[in-house]
Amino acid sequence: MIINKLSLINFKNHSEQSFDFSPQINCFVGNNGVGKTNILDALHYLSVGKSFLGNSDLNNIKSDEDFFVIESEIQNEEKEDIIKILQSKESKKVIKKNDKSYDRLADHIGYLPSVMISPYDSNLISDSGESRRKFLDAMISQTDSSYLFDLIQYQKTIQQRNALLKYFAKNRTFDKDSLEIYDDPISNFGTRIFEKRKEFVEKLNPIVQHFYEIISGGKEIVNVIYESHLFDNNFKELLSNSIDKDRALTYTSKGTHKDDLLFEMNGNSIKKIGSQGQQKSFLISLKLAQINRIKELTGKSPILLLDDIFDKLDDTRVSQLIELVNKQSFGQIFITDTHKERTENVVRRINEESRIFEIS
Numbered sequence: 001m002i003i004n005k006l007s008l009i010n011f012k013n014h015s016e017q018s019f020d021f022s023p024q025i026n027c028f029v030g031n032n033g034v035g036k037t038n039i040l041d042a043l044h045y046l047s048v049g050k051s052f053l054g055n056s057d058l059n060n061i062k063s064d065e066d067f068f069v070i071e072s073e074i075q076n077e078e079k080e081d082i083i084k085i086l087q088s089k090e091s092k093k094v095i096k097k098n099d100k101s102y103d104r105l106a107d108h109i110g111y112l113p114s115v116m117i118s119p120y121d122s123n124l125i126s127d128s129g130e131s132r133r134k135f136l137d138a139m140i141s142q143t144d145s146s147y148l149f150d151l152i153q154y155q156k157t158i159q160q161r162n163a164l165l166k167y168f169a170k171n172r173t174f175d176k177d178s179l180e181i182y183d184d185p186i187s188n189f190g191t192r193i194f195e196k197r198k199e200f201v202e203k204l205n206p207i208v209q210h211f212y213e214i215i216s217g218g219k220e221i222v223n224v225i226y227e228s229h230l231f232d233n234n235f236k237e238l239l240s241n242s243i244d245k246d247r248a249l250t251y252t253s254k255g256t257h258k259d260d261l262l263f264e265m266n267g268n269s270i271k272k273i274g275s276q277g278q279q280k281s282f283l284i285s286l287k288l289a290q291i292n293r294i295k296e297l298t299g300k301s302p303i304l305l306l307d308d309i310f311d312k313l314d315d316t317r318v319s320q321l322i323e324l325v326n327k328q329s330f331g332q333i334f335i336t337d338t339h340k341e342r343t344e345n346v347v348r349r350i351n352e353e354s355r356i357f358e359i360s
């Protein structure tokens with residue numbers, strides 16, 4: 001999948017912008033705050049229909065305007081598709097492929113896989129388990145639409161069970177049979193989610209280790225470990241053993257919605273012992289491994305969005321990274337940087353066709 005053209009109207013700080021892209025490397029250079037990351041965010045919208053920053057759609061409409069449009073021409077093997085995203089203040093977001101609106105956002109996921117590497121990735125290390133679960137889910141969903149379906153159904157059923165627990169507490173009543181209605185669907189959806197997450201992480205981890213070894217020159221060993229209550233219990237037992245606790249808490253305390261990923265360096269939590277550069281190298285390795293898995297599972301090369309990636313990395317690590325990008329023949333790449341010269345140097349070392357766009 002290659003994005004040939006992109007045009008933006010009233011998207012964040014961009015009133016009107018359009019780009020003709022190189023099928024290989026595209027760089028956006030310019031000072032802080034000119035809107036380079038916003039362009040990557042528009043590309044992220046094309047991929048998964050929403051901002052990677054987690055902003056609400058309405059906040060992405062340019063201040064004092066009423067709508068935004070992101071439009072692109074995408075080379076899909078032999079044919080060209082037009083993907084258009086429209087958001088106005090008055091109506092719901094519309095995503096269209098060749099003038100036909102999708103009924104559900106989920107139907108678009110996987111069409112244009114993408115991987116973003118950005119300074120915000122450090123949240124994956126510092127934040128709570130929720131952001132790591134979201135990362136894992138987004139990664140698997142791009143390769144497996146039935147996973148996304150299970151996930152949506154699982155979350156809905158957990159919400160219903162939680163609502164019932166709250167109803168019981170509020171009305172000082174309890175009916176075990178009514179609560180157990182949810183056991184089968186939660187257990188069926190949840191067990192499938194668990195199996196897929198387990199397999200995905202098992203295959204991802206050695207690739208992360210391999211990339212980290214290349215970027216760091218083999219200095220440290222990293223590990224991605226999947227944690228879930230489901231390793232030690234079957235789902236139905238888990239639910240029935242925690243009924244008393246769930247009643248007290250008024251929510252479902254055990255299940256795959258509490259899963260987490262543990263990031264380790266030399267056997268210790270990377271959050272505790274990793275330097276900024278080591279953490280960044282780890283996150284880059286994690287994301288590059290994600291590309292690898294998406295390619296393996298879908299046969300599509302995801303677009304790679306690199307936001308301010310060269311800051312905090314020493315020259316050796318930047319060189320290793322460039323060599324890696326060269327060797328792996330990743331798909332189309334989009335890079336932002338404040339230093340034009342640095343970008344030019346980097347691009348010169350990667351033997352691919354490139355375009356540099358100066359944003360002001």
Ligand SMILES: Nc1ncnc2c1ncn2[C@@H]1O[C@H](COP(=O)(O)OP(=O)(O)OP(=O)(O)O)[C@@H](O)[C@H]1O
Pocket residue numbers: 011012013014030031032033034035036037038039059060061062063308336338
């Ligand atoms: N809805 C919006 N309307 C108008 N401007 C917006 C909107 N949302 C964000 N911006 C502006 O976009 C700018 C930030 O853009 P962006 O993060 O893309 O900059 P950048 O070029 O990547 O900067 P840096 O080099 O610091 O990362 C800010 O000036 C912000 O005020």
